[in-house]
Amino acid sequence: MKNKGYQLFLVAIVLVAQLSLVTNARTALLTGHVALLGWLAVASALSFIVACVVVAPRWRMRAS
Numbered sequence: 001m002k003n004k005g006y007q008l009f010l011v012a013i014v015l016v017a018q019l020s021l022v023t024n025a026r027t028a029l030l031t032g033h034v035a036l037l038g039w040l041a042v043a044s045a046l047s048f049i050v051a052c053v054v055v056a057p058r059w060r061m062r063a064s
Contacts, residue, residue, distance in 0.1 A: 007054050014051040018044060 021044045028036040 007057075010054045011051055014047050014054070017047045021047065 021040050025037055025040045025044075028034070028040065
């Protein structure tokens with residue numbers, strides 16, 4: 001993935017996913033579905049890892 005457009009698109013998708021996960025977690029917390037919070041936290045962590053993997057090559061290119 002050498003094209004910046006693909007990286008930007010993937011990070012934008014991850015951002016939307018993070019916002020959706022936070023909204024779902026808030027709703028689950030307010031409605032008393034606490035068991036769902038663990039799965040939402042795992043999904044959020046995986047989404048964050050994907051964003052880091054996508055952006056990491058860009059950080060390395062800027063550092064050198």
